[in-house]
Amino acid sequence: MPDIQSKADKSPVTVADYGSQVLVSLVLNMEVTSGSFSMVAEEDSEDLRKDSAEEILEHITDLVNETLAEDGSYNITLSKEGILSAIDTGKSEGGPSGRHWVLDPIDGTKGFLRGGQYAIALALLDEGKVVLGVLGCPNLPLTSISNLNGSSSGDQTGALFSATIGCGAEVESLEGSPPQKISVCTIDNPVNASFFESYEGAHTMHDLTGSIAEKLGVQAPPVRIDSQAKYGALARGDGAIYLRFPHKGYKEKIWDHAAGAIVVTEAGGVVTDASGNDLDFSKGRFLDVDTGIIATNKQLMPSLLKSVQEAIKEKSQAPSPL
Numbered sequence: 001m002p003d004i005q006s007k008a009d010k011s012p013v014t015v016a017d018y019g020s021q022v023l024v025s026l027v028l029n030m031e032v033t034s035g036s037f038s039m040v041a042e043e044d045s046e047d048l049r050k051d052s053a054e055e056i057l058e059h060i061t062d063l064v065n066e067t068l069a070e071d072g073s074y075n076i077t078l079s080k081e082g083i084l085s086a087i088d089t090g091k092s093e094g095g096p097s098g099r100h101w102v103l104d105p106i107d108g109t110k111g112f113l114r115g116g117q118y119a120i121a122l123a124l125l126d127e128g129k130v131v132l133g134v135l136g137c138p139n140l141p142l143t144s145i146s147n148l149n150g151s152s153s154g155d156q157t158g159a160l161f162s163a164t165i166g167c168g169a170e171v172e173s174l175e176g177s178p179p180q181k182i183s184v185c186t187i188d189n190p191v192n193a194s195f196f197e198s199y200e201g202a203h204t205m206h207d208l209t210g211s212i213a214e215k216l217g218v219q220a221p222p223v224r225i226d227s228q229a230k231y232g233a234l235a236r237g238d239g240a241i242y243l244r245f246p247h248k249g250y251k252e253k254i255w256d257h258a259a260g261a262i263v264v265t266e267a268g269g270v271v272t273d274a275s276g277n278d279l280d281f282s283k284g285r286f287l288d289v290d291t292g293i294i295a296t297n298k299q300l301m302p303s304l305l306k307s308v309q310e311a312i313k314e315k316s317q318a319p320s321p322l
């Protein structure tokens, strides 16, 4: 299908990923008028500049121009070259000084293609710290994940989470209902806790997370959904724990966690790596994390960390399969 391509790392990218990156970078560039503009974003134009990508580039250009015209806020039309250069405004390396926008134009592309969860994730780094985060989750129920499969619940679909450092976290509908303050759950007994993890077994080790949950005493089965919608759901107390343990050799990217992490911490939660270290977003496009990423409330974190470390130790001592 020409609207879906495979990237060098074999992950999918669609016209929607590119289109979203164009629109967000274009609007930010026009609206942010103070200081220089820097953005670290997932997609780049390299594959779209190949002759074989002419059809997909044309489709992205048409879709972006249709969207701009329908919205009507900006009187602009982009050429194909304009599309390519808008995508490439996301090429910044980020780092510890100055301000950098961090964008995942579609996080959870596999979920998006499956009709599952996905998120448009935008954060702002200031001197290496995340100070602002927004997560748009078009397929997430507005009130609770428990309404995911119930069309009879009356819950609206689509949730927009946002957080500003020191000001808390909020959720509103995608149409702009009054924002509601959110906070992580207050569960302190793991027996009553449930945990979120990736739907895709290629993105996280489901055997290891199962063993962590068992050690901790979690009874509920894992809640497997795509994207940073997991962080949003955790931040409003739909579940108590987030676990992510990629297979060996995978390097985490800042756009996969920056917006989600501030939404959770501003909702009163804690986000760390498997050793209990805070995530450091100041090191460039990648995150330097030890083994995995975990998040929960302040009450459960000490016992979660203990279970994580025990499960990792046990896995490393297990005889490797022949």
Ligand SMILES: Nc1ncnc2c1ncn2[C@@H]1O[C@H](COP(=O)(O)O)[C@@H](OP(=O)(O)O)[C@H]1O
Binding pocket: 011, 042, 104, 106, 107, 108, 109, 110, 111, 197, 198, 199, 200, 202, 203, 204, 225, 226, 227, 228, 246, 247, 250, 253, 256
């Ligand atoms: N082998 C791998 N291990 C861990 N994460 C991976 C991966 N391959 C891709 N990913 C990342 O996992 C993200 C989706 O996470 P989740 O599993 O929580 O939905 C992807 O974001 P994109 O969909 O933006 O590319 C991608 O960055």
Ligand SMILES: [Mg+2]
Binding pocket: 011, 012, 013, 042, 109
């Ligand atoms: Mg991707």
Ligand SMILES: [Mg+2]
Binding pocket: 104, 106, 107, 108, 255, 256
């Ligand atoms: Mg992503």
Ligand SMILES: [Mg+2]
Binding pocket: 017, 042, 104, 105, 106, 107, 108, 109
């Ligand atoms: Mg993405």
